[in-house]
Amino acid sequence: MPERVPVISEKLSKTSAIFTPMEKQTTIKDIALALKVSISTVSRALRDAPDVGEETRKAVKALAEELDYQPNKLALSLLKKQTNTIGLIIPNLDYVLATMVKGIDEVALEAGYTVMVCQSDESFGREMVNTKRLLESLVDGFIISVSSETMVFEHIKKIQSKKIPLVLFDRVINNINVPKVRLDNIEGGRLAAKHLIEQGYSKIAILGGPENLNISNERIEGFTQTLKSNKIKYDKNLLIHCDFNQDYAYMAAKELLSMKTRPDAIFAISDRLAVGAMLAIKEAGLSMPKDIGLVGFNNEPITKLLTPSITSVEMHAFEMGKATAKLFIQLLHGEEDLMEKDIIIKPKLFIRESSNRGIKINSK
Amino acid sequence: MPERVPVISEKLSKTSAIFTPMEKQTTIKDIALALKVSISTVSRALRDAPDVGEETRKAVKALAEELDYQPNKLALSLLKKQTNTIGLIIPNLDYVLATMVKGIDEVALEAGYTVMVCQSDESFGREMVNTKRLLESLVDGFIISVSSETMVFEHIKKIQSKKIPLVLFDRVINNINVPKVRLDNIEGGRLAAKHLIEQGYSKIAILGGPENLNISNERIEGFTQTLKSNKIKYDKNLLIHCDFNQDYAYMAAKELLSMKTRPDAIFAISDRLAVGAMLAIKEAGLSMPKDIGLVGFNNEPITKLLTPSITSVEMHAFEMGKATAKLFIQLLHGEEDLMEKDIIIKPKLFIRESSNRGIKINSK
DNA sequence: TTGTAAGCGTTATCAT
DNA sequence: ATGATAACGCTTACAA
Numbered sequence A, B: 001m002p003e004r005v006p007v008i009s010e011k012l013s014k015t016s017a018i019f020t021p022m023e024k025q026t027t028i029k030d031i032a033l034a035l036k037v038s039i040s041t042v043s044r045a046l047r048d049a050p051d052v053g054e055e056t057r058k059a060v061k062a063l064a065e066e067l068d069y070q071p072n073k074l075a076l077s078l079l080k081k082q083t084n085t086i087g088l089i090i091p092n093l094d095y096v097l098a099t100m101v102k103g104i105d106e107v108a109l110e111a112g113y114t115v116m117v118c119q120s121d122e123s124f125g126r127e128m129v130n131t132k133r134l135l136e137s138l139v140d141g142f143i144i145s146v147s148s149e150t151m152v153f154e155h156i157k158k159i160q161s162k163k164i165p166l167v168l169f170d171r172v173i174n175n176i177n178v179p180k181v182r183l184d185n186i187e188g189g190r191l192a193a194k195h196l197i198e199q200g201y202s203k204i205a206i207l208g209g210p211e212n213l214n215i216s217n218e219r220i221e222g223f224t225q226t227l228k229s230n231k232i233k234y235d236k237n238l239l240i241h242c243d244f245n246q247d248y249a250y251m252a253a254k255e256l257l258s259m260k261t262r263p264d265a266i267f268a269i270s271d272r273l274a275v276g277a278m279l280a281i282k283e284a285g286l287s288m289p290k291d292i293g294l295v296g297f298n299n300e301p302i303t304k305l306l307t308p309s310i311t312s313v314e315m316h317a318f319e320m321g322k323a324t325a326k327l328f329i330q331l332l333h334g335e336e337d338l339m340e341k342d343i344i345i346k347p348k349l350f351i352r353e354s355s356n357r358g359i360k361i362n363s364k
Numbered sequence C: 001t002t003g004t005a006a007g008c009g010t011t012a013t014c015a016t
Numbered sequence D: 001a002t003g004a005t006a007a008c009g010c011t012t013a014c015a016a
Helices: A027-034 A039-046 A052-068 A073-080 A096-110 A124-134 A155-163 A183-197 A214-229 A245-257 A271-283 A301-305 A317-333 B028-035 B039-046 B053-065 B073-080 B095-110 B125-135 B154-161 B187-200 B214-228 B246-257 B272-281 B300-304 B318-335
Strands: A085-090 A114-119 A141-144 A166-169 A180-183 A204-208 A239-241 A265-268 A293-298 A310-316 A342-345 A348-350 B085-090 B114-119 B141-144 B166-169 B180-183 B204-208 B239-241 B265-268 B293-298 B313-315 B342-345 B348-350
Touching: A027 A039, A027 A052, A073 B073, A085 A096, A085 A124, A096 A114, A096 A141, A096 A317, A096 B114, A114 B095, A124 A155, A124 B166, A141 A271, A166 A317, A166 B073, A180 A183, A180 A317, A180 B239, A183 A214, A183 A265, A183 A293, A183 A310, A183 A348, A204 A214, A204 A245, A204 A271, A214 B187, A239 A245, A239 B187, A245 A265, A245 A310, A265 A271, A265 B180, A271 A293, A271 A301, A301 B300, A317 A342, B028 B039, B028 B053, B039 B053, B085 B095, B085 B125, B095 B114, B095 B318, B114 B166, B141 B318, B154 B166, B166 B293, B166 B318, B180 B187, B180 B318, B187 B214, B187 B265, B187 B293, B187 B313, B187 B348, B204 B214, B204 B272, B239 B246, B246 B272, B265 B272, B272 B300, B318 B342
Parallel strands: A085 A114, A085 A141, A141 A166, A166 A180, A180 A342, A204 A239, A204 A265, A265 A293, A293 A310, B085 B114, B085 B141, B141 B166, B166 B180, B180 B342, B204 B239, B204 B265, B265 B293, B293 B313
Antiparallel strands: A310 A348, B313 B348
């Protein structure tokens, strides 16, 4: 009885059914024996090899059908050194990543691959462990989005040194010779900044993610670049890094709002952070978009539903997942050299109530 | 270049790295050869068998370390007829299921199992295909939550007939001799009804899920039971079944609200449906909880954030996932007979603005 | 203490 | 057209 589950009631009674590891399946040998032919003949018949007698083939297939024969993939994998399995390592299963996984899954399945999803839970340690396990499981390749803690890449290098196909996506590692699929995060930051500037905001704070996370830093970079090119002063004190956690964002925003001259807008590099900020804004009695503007990132469904609705940058998660899996499959087929392939998906801004003052000031 | 991806730019250049299936790994044979001992000796040394010479053991281990030897799991699995892999089939990766997967993953990993997650996407066909593939992959067992389309259970029976461990969770199948973990959905329905009655609502509509989905029907059953025992008339016209889709729920709610005598409350059997209903309610210019009450199910984070916040029934998804995986592991270890085990988790009502009139009428 | 050999389920290479 | 045999990487009696 699991302890932490609130209230659990159980019904129990008796029957008999203890499991032995993998009940004996029908094998090609069984068929051979029954039909008094050799194992290799059965193998050939089953695979429709050209050099099998017509009758033999029929007999074999009939019996195989009858005995519900299924080829043992393990044996095949051992022989072929190929498991038709993809190791997928992701930091969590939040909306965005779940959507990406959906895309990856769809393409992979179609191509005949099964995906083993492992969550690193934003922990570098678990990412290492997952890599190790999947490596041992002899997956045919890896698709990885690194955790926010990941700063050293021995596990990635290990995969590479073993010449195992690898694609990084979303949270990629720069300066490393691996095919990647990612968002143009800098552009995403730019879009957000441009919009806020056009709406007349000028003292803009940023809620960033963990300090060493490149997707966060790129969004911030694009954002501040645009501030500069529009001659808007960027105050470093208005940048707060926090974990991807609504509560942290709430506290960070609270801090921002309590400054002597508070910011008149907040750019959060994820919607989850934006939601935290929104709670703080409401609590402070400020109204959006009048007193303060708010822009998030990811365009999660919730942004449309909140009051006010939140302006956000769409990252096309599902398509990104599909593109990633497609690239991976290409890589596996190895027709061309894709090691430096770098697929960059363009973000799109969805303007909503939280920042839309209905005006338009020029911007670059 | 994936077509549907909005805008994609690519950089490409040349290096050399075509993949051959699984680069040759170090095997015990290599070690044996190098050390001029037999394969079995190496095997023994590596596994710390008692009957190996101390020096031999050291030498073997040293070389294994040096060559970065890793035992081939495929070979082991073939031999042991056990893959240490769990096949997990779920209808989707929405918030609730993603949370459950997290719980399952955590427990499974700890127990040394890797999870293969397959999404049926609410399609019976895909559920069958997934089952077939996982069966072929020789997973050690299955954890399944059936799709909303699933009405015939041949695939389940096939798993059972092969004596492969199986646990059903959340969306289980009744009247089938399989260990299960599920919510007390009837109680969930009761809690919702009781609350609405206490708040003075009396003409209550229900937004149900797909018609043959038991979790939906149980919630409805608990709900209507409670209406009856409180002498509140239950009008069958006020029950609408719809797919788990916000838009359908929106339209269904719109229909309900346009009736000659409209309902004064809506019970939605999922939060997603509740959100759809909320949009329709707002559009109709009605205010919650005064004009109309609304209760959802799942207690997703969004229910707290919306305006008004939505009353919802918590189902302890994470704990449910953990309980499921624990039961599965127990089943695998097979110490007791668990075939009729039925773990039932108790739901909890979280009362929020959408239905809280701050009054309390007696109810049973 | 160490080696030999069979076996897990399959395919592929030779013969026949 | 079919059969024998080796091989994939490993464990495990059984011999030595």
